[in-house]
Amino acid sequence: MVTAPVLGVRLTVSEYDRSIRAASRLRAGSYSRRRFLGAAGALVGGALLGGCGAEEAGKAPRSDADVLRELLRHELTAGAAVIGVAGSELIARQDALHARRLAGRAGTDLSGRPATAVHLPAALIRKQDAVFAYVEALPRLADPALRVLVMQLAASEAEHLAALRLEAGDEPVPDAFAGFTEGPPP
Amino acid sequence: MSGIAAQVAERFSAARTDSGMLTAALFVEETAALAYAAAAEGPLAGDERDLALRFAGHEREHARVFETILFALTVPVREHAAEPDLRVLVPGLRRAGREEALARLAELEGAAIAGHQMLGRRLRALDALRSVATVMAGGAQHLVVLRRALGDEPVTRTLESGC
Numbered sequence: 001m002v003t004a005p006v007l008g009v010r011l012t013v014s015e016y017d018r019s020i021r022a023a024s025r026l027r028a029g030s031y032s033r034r035r036f037l038g039a040a041g042a043l044v045g046g047a048l049l050g051g052c053g054a055e056e057a058g059k060a061p062r063s064d065a066d067v068l069r070e071l072l073r074h075e076l077t078a079g080a081a082v083i084g085v086a087g088s089e090l091i092a093r094q095d096a097l098h099a100r101r102l103a104g105r106a107g108t109d110l111s112g113r114p115a116t117a118v119h120l121p122a123a124l125i126r127k128q129d130a131v132f133a134y135v136e137a138l139p140r141l142a143d144p145a146l147r148v149l150v151m152q153l154a155a156s157e158a159e160h161l162a163a164l165r166l167e168a169g170d171e172p173v174p175d176a177f178a179g180f181t182e183g184p185p186p
Numbered sequence: 187m188s189g190i191a192a193q194v195a196e197r198f199s200a201a202r203t204d205s206g207m208l209t210a211a212l213f214v215e216e217t218a219a220l221a222y223a224a225a226a227e228g229p230l231a232g233d234e235r236d237l238a239l240r241f242a243g244h245e246r247e248h249a250r251v252f253e254t255i256l257f258a259l260t261v262p263v264r265e266h267a268a269e270p271d272l273r274v275l276v277p278g279l280r281r282a283g284r285e286e287a288l289a290r291l292a293e294l295e296g297a298a299i300a301g302h303q304m305l306g307r308r309l310r311a312l313d314a315l316r317s318v319a320t321v322m323a324g325g326a327q328h329l330v331v332l333r334r335a336l337g338d339e340p341v342t343r344t345l346e347s348g349c
Contacts, residue, residue, distance in 0.1 A: 094344040101345075135319040139312035147306040151319055155299060155346035158323035162330040163342050172331050176244035178323030 067140050068106035071133055071150065075099050078130035078157060080115040082123040085167045091160050098153055105146065120168055127164070128179045130157045135180070190290065191349070193275055194297035198304045204311050205261040211305065212252035214298045215321070216267035219245035221276050221294055228280040229287035234335060238291075241328055248321040255314050285336065292332040295325045299348030 079095030082088035103110045118126070134154035141147045161179070162172040175181045194214055201207040222242035226235045253263050272279065276290050302322035309315055326346050333341040 090340055091342060094342060097344045131323060135316050135323070138306070138315040138319055144307040147315065148303050149345070151303045151306045151322060152345040152347055154319055154323055155326035155348075156343055158326045159330045159342040159346060162327040166330065166334060166341075173241075173244070173324070173327040176247040176324045177320040178327055180320040180323075 062140060064141050064143050064146055065106045067137050068102050068146070069108055071137055071153075072099060072102040072106060072108060074130045074133040075102055075153070076115060078123075078126040078160075080123065080126065081117040082164065083117050083119050085120055085123075085164060087163060087167050088123075091163065094156060094160070098156065101149065102153075105149070120164060124161060124164060127157055127161045131161065131178055132180075188293050188297075190275060190293040191297040191300065194294075194301055195304075198301040204309055204314075205256060205259055207305050207309060208252050208256050208259070208314070209261070209263070211298075211301060211318070211321075212249055212256065212263065213267050213271070214294075214301060215245050215249035215252060217271055217275050218291075218294055218298060219243075219249060220267060220269065220272040221279060221291060224272060224276075224279050225282075225287045225291060229282050229284050231284075234284070234288075237331065241331075244324060244328070248324060251317055251321055255311075255317060259311065288332055288336050292329060292336065292338075295329045295332065296348035298322075298325050299329070299346060301348075303347060 075095065075098050079092065079099055081092045099110060102108075131154055134150050134157065138147055138150055141150060158178040165172045165174075194210075197210045197213065198207060201210050219242045222238045222245060226238035226242065230238050256263055276294060279287060279290055282290065299322050302318050302325070305318050306315060309318070325348075329346075329348075330341045333339075
């Protein structure tokens with residue numbers, strides 16, 4: 001299962017009063033990341049009104065290189081070859097390039113990190129987790145160029161999710177926010 | 187750069203503040219919703235029509251995200267994209283053939299992604315970037331479907347910049 005640390009609220013709230021209530025829940029730490037960022041502005045509102053949220057509280061700022069090394073760990077996991085899915089070789093090659101780019105910017109050696117091939121369900125979970133990680137990391141990066149790089153990687157991983165689902169005959173885009181939404185709000 | 191990409195880039199580039207950039211993003215998502223709806227009413231049929239209608243709904247959800255962020259920043263949203271805006275940004279969409287319509291939609295999705303990444307570079311309210319990125323990632327998934335429908339290969343990019 002994709003881990004679900006406390007972070008956000010869901011995205012599809014349309015009325016402002018609902019978004020304000022969601023912001024309150026965000027500050028109270030009652031939403032999971034799977035529900036995420038919601039009412040988008042509610043996250044912003046939560047951040048503006050209540051600081052950076054429970055997850056960030058009490059933690060020392062980390063360097064960009066630290067953040068990239070953490071993302072590299074997710075990328076290497078997500079970059080495992082997918083067993084029995086046409087087109088997955090290209091995705092694996094793109095993942096290898098992601099890892100090289102991250103390692104280069106983080107000043108980390110990539111040697112000795114083989115990825116074990118996985119079946120599609122596990123691959124989708126790992127890819128989704130990578131998208132979560134990239135998106136979550138964005139405000140923690142000080143260098144604007146690195147934020148752009150991470151957005152490009154996030155977009156690529158989201159594309160991999162859709163492409164793998166297409167190859168498997170599944171619905172490629174099951175939600176509007178690349179996995180950051182789920183069912184109706186509580 | 188296509189006409190669509192140039193117009194969208196100009197809209198983002200011209201914005202000097204967070205609220206200006208987010209307003210540009212709102213406009214593009216609203217226009218994308220109109221574009222998918224127009225494609226569903228005209229050039230697309232069958233499963234592709236259904237898909238366009240669903241993606242139009244996604245774009246409306248994306249637009250609500252930016253509207254809500256602007257609300258959180260206490261910026262009133264006074265204007266919304268409408269049919270004339272669609273005619274300027276994606277002229278002739280309703281009369282286009284299937285392939286041209288899909289290509290124009292892909293151009294618009296790519297332009298939006300490039301704009302979102304401009305926000306990644308310039309936005310000062312960094313916490314809002316997470317929300318921007320979720321919209322961008324949703325757009326990237328739309329792109330995969332559009333590229334597949336157009337027969338473009340590969341359908342994914344190593345670094346998706348929207349360009």
